[in-house]
Amino acid sequence: MTFLRLPSLPRPRGIHSLRGKLTLANVGLLALGIVAATAISLMGMRHYVLGQIDTELTKSRDSLVRSQLTLREIDSLSALAVVRDRLLPHSGGDSPNPDSVFAAVDRHGTVLTVAGLKPTDAQQALASAVHDPAALVVAPQPRDIHLRGDPYRVTGARLADGTYVLLARSTRVLHTGMAKALRLDLTIGTLLLALFAALTMISVGRRMRPLEDMVETSSAIAEGDLTRRVPSSRETTLEVEQLRTALNSMLHQVESAYRTRERSAAQLRHFVADASHELRTPLSAIRGYLQLYDKGMLTDPVERKRSWERMMAEADRMGRLVDELLVLARLDQRPELRFRTVDLSRLVQDAAEDLRAQQPERPVTVRADGALLVRADESGLRQVLGNLVTNVRVHTPAGTPVLLGLEREGEAVRLCVTDEGPGLTEDDATRVFDRFFRAGRGAGSGLGMAIVHGVVAAHGGDVTVRTAPGEGLTVTVTLPERAHDRDHR
Template sequence: MSSLRAKLTWVNVALLALGVVVATGVSVMGMRHYLLDSVDAELTQSRTSLLSTGLTMKDIERLSELGVVLDKLSPDGKERATSLPRGDTVFVAVDERGEPVAIGALTPTPRQRALAAAVGDPDAVADESEPQDITLDGDAHRMVGARLTDGTTVLMAAATQNVESGIKKALKLDAAFGVVLLGLLAVLTMISAHHRLRPLEDMVETASAIAEGDLTRRVPSSRAPATETEQLRLALNSMLHQVESAFETRERSSAQLRRFVADASHELRTPLSAIRGYLQLYDKGMLRDPAERTRAWSRVIAETDRMGHLVDELLTLARLDQQPELRFRNVDLSRLVRDAADDLRVQEPERPLTVRADGAVLIRADESGLRQVLGNLLGNVRVHTPTDAPVTLGVERQDGVVRLRVADQGPGLAEEDAARVFDRFFRAGGGAGSGLGMAIVQGVVVAHGGEVEVETTPGAGLTVTVTLPAG
């Protein structure tokens, strides 16, 4: 299969060849018409002069003598005894029968006899006002006739071989120039097509590289940013970027899902194993002491609650991953902070607690989601800090955003633990809890269009800052 470059080259060459042929044909026809018109004009002018000046036979005799003399003095007149001389013009007078007339002592030359013999009806030629075609000794001529007042017919013929030879030379010149022009066009078209189609070749190479697994490959820029090819390159690169992003997102989601399923399976296996173990002990009758049965039953209930809480958190994360539509309405964040502080005081009356939430701070948000954020943050404080560690809750509006801070003076986190605090099922130091609380906090905050940050210093406490849009 021929390439697009070769097809473009052949199409351009064929179109130019057609144009050259048409232009040559038109120019040759025009030149031939112009040259023959010049010959016809001279013959017509001579005929008109004969008819309008009223020449006598004596004048004709002098003209005939002059024609014979010129014919005799031609360069090849002495070398051709049996063929006709090669003069450009032939002038002969004929009688009523079409025979050449001997004028004085001068007899007609073979060329004049040939002209008289070639004309079948001199009277008909004399009656025609337009020149006619005739052939003498294989050469083309143009001929006119004129009838004098005394009945003598004069025939005049002019050779047109110069016209034909000029046309042939023009054809050869046009053909040579056309061949050179076609060759030059073919070379320039190949070079131009290679340059113009290079972006398409780059696209093919890029597509092949991507098919082999190199998703970072892009089509390089060309030197003609305004062409359709450059627009195609930009669109293709944009599409490849979207494809790469979608592939990375899918791979990341797949990895997260695998890790999530593995972690969930691991977390659910522990309470299920405990419940199964206690049930097997009860089934085999090994729990004979009422105190042991009570303790086993308490453990089964505790593990069941733990598993139910874990499943609830997993469902919450699953809903956040699906980007649910939150129920936004005006919410006083200060009131939520004060409610959360009251809950903490009831649960841990001995813990020092400072609340900085004076005045109403209204935002558009989902109230249940924000209550869950506060509950998870304070739940981490209860689980991971001593009861005597001071806690500070604060909310403020600044620079078009609302910031909610929960700070404690507990043991804090190590740098490597702080970097993974939002990972699912991550528990710093293997501590208690499901490891999903901070992941849920981040999911809810991101669903509100905000962000959450953690600042910590080992041994000096932990500060969690939630930033939400104020609109």
């Protein structure tokens, strides 16, 4: 498998990163909260202060109405108000307008002279701002006006003689306080937003560290390091930890699948190379004899017969090799075996008799605890026994004793084929089930033990070897009593 080397990706920064978006979202929500809280507080302040001013103006108006006074009767009061306005023209701070203004007007809105005193500028401005005194008198609540640029609340009352009295109260303090409160809220809110943004960036960065580790791990795996895993982090959440565990499990499966694929590909290449080599040898021999025959060099009948026999032997060898390759191919495809009840002890006896017939001088011993019935494919088991016996016959001297043992072990049956031959080295023992493996320069195709392993594995069993140089070889086949019966019923 070829890995693509990916360029190192920089960590995402700015508002387009997840960290930036989360920070902007949190800061935006906090900003909305601050704006809402500021608006509610300012509205509450305005409502409270205006309520106080309106209450005072309404009480003054109601007092004038209930008293049924005339203009003449309130001359002294008006005179005192005019004197106060003249003596204290700047009582409202930096503004030339006073905090309270009292003026008497007729029904046309003209300011009347009270106690012989000329109306002040504030009284003139108040009369000019109120265009219809009669409408102001019947209004249930005071209303807003502006006197020379300053905000006021004004109400009116009608005296017994038809004269209108205008009462105004400055709200400049309210607007100044609201402006100061707004500036204070904006300053504190800005500081809170900056602090919250910094804390959010730090917190999100710590929480995002496992995701950055996942990106680094993925990049390392893409470059060929299949052993990399996402490390655990102390600063993590349940969802991120679940993602890390799932990703590590997936990476383990990917690594296992890749290793298996590489191993299978290597075995396939080795198998194809060995099969080509094994088939080329008999073909080369047959081609050589045919070339001799074609050139007329086999004139002697004895040589011609011997060449014919050699070609037939090589053809038979090639045929057996192809048959064994077909058996292995079918085993690789996991064919459906024909399971039925088989007496394994009878198959062992038949294999022993075949070996005695082929090599009468070889001591053959059979140990079996009576009839042992298993659910298995009879032809496959016969092939296993035939290959094991053939392996002993080909690779050990003719006088070497052989023991075929059969016993029940729980719900399994154990078959042992033991010889007292030269044995195998440790390296050869680890490769004894490889295809086309032959210890030293041994005879045979090197597929017999591979077929044994494949057939036993198809039955759900296991096969092992125990050997050492000069101590013989023991092949142990363990089969379940009801091998794959449910899968092939």
